[in-house]
Amino acid sequence: MKAGVIVFPGSNCDRDMAVAIEQATGQKPAMIWHKDAALPRGLDLIAIPGGFSFGDYLRCGAIAAKAPVMRAVADFAHAGGHVLGVCNGFQVLIEAGLLPGALMRNAGLKFICRTVHLRVETGDSAFTRGYETGQIVAYPVAHHDGNYIADADTLARLKGEDRIAFTYVENPNGATADIAGILSGNRRVLGMMPHPERAADPALGGTDGKALFAGLAAALERVA
Numbered sequence: 001m002k003a004g005v006i007v008f009p010g011s012n013c014d015r016d017m018a019v020a021i022e023q024a025t026g027q028k029p030a031m032i033w034h035k036d037a038a039l040p041r042g043l044d045l046i047a048i049p050g051g052f053s054f055g056d057y058l059r060c061g062a063i064a065a066k067a068p069v070m071r072a073v074a075d076f077a078h079a080g081g082h083v084l085g086v087c088n089g090f091q092v093l094i095e096a097g098l099l100p101g102a103l104m105r106n107a108g109l110k111f112i113c114r115t116v117h118l119r120v121e122t123g124d125s126a127f128t129r130g131y132e133t134g135q136i137v138a139y140p141v142a143h144h145d146g147n148y149i150a151d152a153d154t155l156a157r158l159k160g161e162d163r164i165a166f167t168y169v170e171n172p173n174g175a176t177a178d179i180a181g182i183l184s185g186n187r188r189v190l191g192m193m194p195h196p197e198r199a200a201d202p203a204l205g206g207t208d209g210k211a212l213f214a215g216l217a218a219a220l221e222r223v224a
């Protein structure tokens with residue numbers, strides 16, 4: 001699997017993401033600067049990492065969503081490519097219009113940095129196929145704007161199309177329907193607030209995120 005990790009000024013989980021991908025695939029991902037208008041050829045996965053892109057000015061992810069590379073990311077997604085957005089990456093995907101809804105300030109108005117439990121709501125995607133539907137996993141969260149909001153129609157569509165990937169067991173931020181992560185209509189774009197790449201090595205205190213990267217590697221591995 002050939003992966004690329006997008007890097008914005010203020011990204012701070014880009015290297016963690018690269019390590020998790022390399023551990024799962026045996027291949028170093030390409031690190032792609034936000035000003036690059038063209039992607040490396042032959043990518044199977046693009047990861048948009050967590051952080052504070054452009055200092056979270058305007059709204060989290062709003063400026064990054066207008067970066068030159070995002071046009072190429074949108075083309076890649078529209079052509080059926082797999083895209084993983086974690087935390088600030090989820091915010092960027094929403095601001096870019098690649099996933100529906102909005103990410104608002106946490107209901108408690110505080111930055112939340114701790115490990116939370118999530119329920120895997122669907123195993124039906126390249127991202128979640130390494131889990132059983134209904135499995136409970138522990139991932140860290142670290143955000144102040146993780147309160148996922150969707151209107152009634154969007155929520156009904158997400159539920160009806162089995163596009164809610166993860167929910168919080170105990171909602172930390174006020175998110176609608178306890179939503180922690182959602183899939184696009186073609187199930188190839190996943191945005192999620194919790195950090196699988198921070199739970200992918202025993203040295204980090206947890207390994208529940210490993211199955212996400214292993215599942216992706218298995219799903220996107222090319223037959224030589």
Ligand SMILES: NC(=O)CC[C@H](N)C(=O)O
Nearest residue numbers: 050051087088143144145
């Ligand atoms: N860890 C992150 O990606 C932080 C995301 C975002 N800047 C927030 O605080 O909501």
